[in-house]
Amino acid sequence: MEAGHKFFELPSEEKRKYLKENSPTPTVQLKTSFSLAEKVLEWKDFLMHWYFPDDESVNLWPAVSKDQVLEYINWAKPVIRKLLEVLLKGLNVKEFNESKESQLMGALIVDLMHYPLCPNPELAAGVGRHADISTITILLQDDVGGLYVQGTRADQWIHVTPVKGALVINIGDILQIVSNDRYKSIEHRVIVNKSRNRVSVPIFLNPKDDAVVGPFPELLESGEKPIYKNVVFSDYFNFFFSKGPEGKKTLEFAKV
Numbered sequence: 001m002e003a004g005h006k007f008f009e010l011p012s013e014e015k016r017k018y019l020k021e022n023s024p025t026p027t028v029q030l031k032t033s034f035s036l037a038e039k040v041l042e043w044k045d046f047l048m049h050w051y052f053p054d055d056e057s058v059n060l061w062p063a064v065s066k067d068q069v070l071e072y073i074n075w076a077k078p079v080i081r082k083l084l085e086v087l088l089k090g091l092n093v094k095e096f097n098e099s100k101e102s103q104l105m106g107a108l109i110v111d112l113m114h115y116p117l118c119p120n121p122e123l124a125a126g127v128g129r130h131a132d133i134s135t136i137t138i139l140l141q142d143d144v145g146g147l148y149v150q151g152t153r154a155d156q157w158i159h160v161t162p163v164k165g166a167l168v169i170n171i172g173d174i175l176q177i178v179s180n181d182r183y184k185s186i187e188h189r190v191i192v193n194k195s196r197n198r199v200s201v202p203i204f205l206n207p208k209d210d211a212v213v214g215p216f217p218e219l220l221e222s223g224e225k226p227i228y229k230n231v232v233f234s235d236y237f238n239f240f241f242s243k244g245p246e247g248k249k250t251l252e253f254a255k256v
């Protein structure tokens with residue numbers, strides 16, 4: 001949280017050094033909003049970090065936030081692994097082998113998300129409705145609130161009330177694909193407000209860029225029909241980022 005505040009409180013000219021075209025390394029990039037299909041703008045900026053073990057480029061990440069971001073990643077790694085093991089157990093998948101590792105947890109992206117206070121929140125969104133394209137997402141949020149997840153009806157949105165010290169765990173599209181729909185990715189959105197800046201720190205656990213992802217063969221052994229085909233993760237990722245958040249439409253890309 002503090003890392004997020006510190007970075008986004010930097011003067012604009014300091015922050016601009018991390019825009020894609022200026023950044024000292026491709027593993028850290030400052031980005032801003034998508035324009036949504038609903039024609040409202042997203043009111044957010046975010047600093048995206050691509051984390052690879054033993055990658056020296058972390059030394060080029062912003063000095064004000066780097067140490068806390070790395071400390072958080074190191075704290076989260078065993079938690080993530082445990083979560084995946086439990087989720088795989090639920091699928092009766094016994095072996096967490098190398099190929100599964102690269103499919104489910106080959107890459108890790110951490111964002112420092114910043115939603116500045118917004119003079120006209122009703123005209124803007126924080127993040128439009130979407131499901132994450134990750135395997136799972138581990139999200140730390142401050143006490144401002146504004147994250148909603150979809151309930152059982154399409155028009156029902158449930159506020160994820162911030163709880164101090166708690167993490168929000170979202171199932172992403174990749175887990176839905178590999179589990180052939182046994183796990184469903186959760187649609188969510190963020191609204192902004194007039195009075196307080198909000199900071200959140202999602203860690204997206206993604207497949208490796210070149211990993212081929214499809215329903216686990218173990219689940220199809222008894223003749224179950226695959227709902228999804230095999231897709232290369234970077235194609236899926238690029239498809240999502242070519243259009244921005246649009247509910248769960250990204251999954252169509254992988255449907256048989």
Ligand SMILES: O=C(O)CCC(=O)C(=O)O
Pocket residue numbers: 111113127132139141147188190200202
């Ligand atoms: O800020 C949040 O609470 C959620 C952000 C989010 O959904 C995302 O970055 O995918």
Ligand SMILES: [Fe+2]
Pocket residue numbers: 130131132188
């Ligand atoms: Fe999300």
